[in-house]
Amino acid sequence: MTDITAIKQRLIDEVEARKEELIELCSSLIKIPSENPPGDSTEISEFIANYLSQYGLDTVWHESSDKMYNLISSIGGEEGKHLIYCGHTDVVPAGDLSKWDFDPFSGEVKDGWLLGRGASDMKAGLGGIIFAFALLKQLDVELPGKLTLAIVPDEETGGEFGVPWLLEKGLIKGDGALIAEPSSRLNPTIGQKGSYWFELEVFGEPGHGSLSPLAGNNAITDAIAAIEKIRTLWDLKITIPEEVQGLIEVSKKYMREIEKEREKFQPVLERITVNIGTIQGGTKSNVIPESCKVQVDCRLPFGVTRDEVTAYLKKNLDELGIRYEIRPFGFRSHANYTPADDPVCKAIVDNISFVTEEEAYGVMQWASSDARHFRDYNIPVLQYGPAYLPTIHGYNERVQVEDIVRCAKVYVAAVIDFLYQK
The missing domain is CATH 3.40.630.10 (Zn peptidases)
Incomplete structure (x- = not known):
């Protein structure tokens, strides 16, 4: 033996x-x-x-x-x-x-x-x-x-x-x-956690900056409104599947008792995190911008899919009445x-x-x-x-x-x- x-x-x-x-x-x-x-x-x-x-x-x-x-x-x-x-x-x-x-x-x-x-x-x-x-x-x-x-x-x-x-x-x-x-x-x-990176492009109409906000349509200000909607992903209450609840709880224990400086981060295990990583828009200060691109990094807990997040985003962004496109890129996983x-x-x-x-x-x-x-x-x-x-x-x-x-x-x-x- x-x-x-x-x-x-x-x-x-x-x-x-x-x-x-x-x-x-x-x-x-x-x-x-x-x-x-x-x-x-x-x-x-x-x-x-x-x-x-x-x-x-x-x-x-x-x-x-x-x-x-x-x-x-x-x-x-x-x-x-x-x-x-x-x-x-x-x-x-x-x-x-x-x-x-x-x-x-x-x-x-x-x-x-x-x-x-x-x-x-x-x-x-x-x-x-x-x-x-x-x-x-x-x-x-x-x-x-x-x-x-x-x-x-x-x-x-x-x-x-x-x-x-x-x-x-x-x-x-x-x-x-x-x-x-x-x-x-x-x-x-x-x-x-899962990963969902996406680029949001918001479209406006160019015009002379001296006539804003009465002329054209400012893509940057529309993007700011869109960002506020995107950030509400954090507020969603996600139902964590029963099979992984034990893992979540022991991970919280670890954050409380081992990596104590991470105790305040316990909520990230059960919520969608949202990082507005980059923003790029406009060509010149006196030109109303016709495009604004925002890159976002979201990390998804158990209990929510990328498709569900996309559907939530589209519903909320459509309510703003803006013109936009969402393009996934980079890290994507469940x-x-x-x-x-x-x-x-x-x-x-x-x-x-x-x-x-x-x-x-x-x-x-x-x-x-x-x-x-x-x-x-x-x-x-x-x-x-x-x-x-x-x-x-x-x-x-x-x-x-x-x-x-x-x-x-x-x-x-x-x-x-x-x-x-x-």
Whole structure:
């Protein structure tokens, strides 16, 4: 009889013994700029493939768009269950370098922190799953199933050429998936809200500005009225389906008791959030504008669909008597989740507790990620990775070294539980 606990403890001990190698790997990933846009993943993909090859691991390259490379490597056999570990190589642009306290591509380790763009989102997590994958190979751990490492180049701009591209072409399949996206220490994300981005264009009639408001028809003022209608989406009372009410409540608990600074944000789990992101209209101050475009980001809770939101918007905007068009773009998804008792969720959550000796549980995220694509293909998935959440996509991004090590321990242990347990 296989002693699963003994195998897991051996792997955890090995991560601890080799943690300097792990941190060096994560640091090296940060040192390679892989900003998206532009999205060129050539250099970082070559680095990762070379790292894996030194342990006898073959990597298959798939170019989904110009200089965007998806990497796939697998260990284990074809019999038994199949687990996917997934991460993205791209990071958001560093922005104004003068606003950083350090070089965003230094990968420096200082006072227990790993510094740089992508440290939290998600090169520390990416390094962790690469390290865990290679460690299982180095130690020649027998797996009664298959583990696939899927590394994608395009998540930060919507992910069209990453996970959804691989899934659509049938290049990755599995019984469960873990994305090493940033999360809190004890709380992986097992569900997320839906996304509905749209552009509203309001049409007016041009005229001389000196005759406004008696002449022409001002598209900007009509757009202002339309914006007020759009913002009422927040006030809608959504009936949350019974099957996810438990997840909502435990997520509120997390926001009250763990991420206490987020307590005030609890209502976003049950409401439609509305961000008026951009507005563009008019040509000159003395010309009555004939067009105004507004881009809006709405996140949808369980219990409401994009079609229902569109119908609500059209009804309310029609009442204004304005001329307009609504054009969806960018992120589009429905609220989605993986049940907490699914084997892949249990494998990660149970091993967070095994490693930390503390209670762990899955929660909702209020944004979106590649997880939605796996669920579209009926692959149960969750997200767990090292992060200092306040710095994600901001200046001075960083992550604690101890968090990187902890997550890598969870990754190696969870593979054993998931593949060995029937």
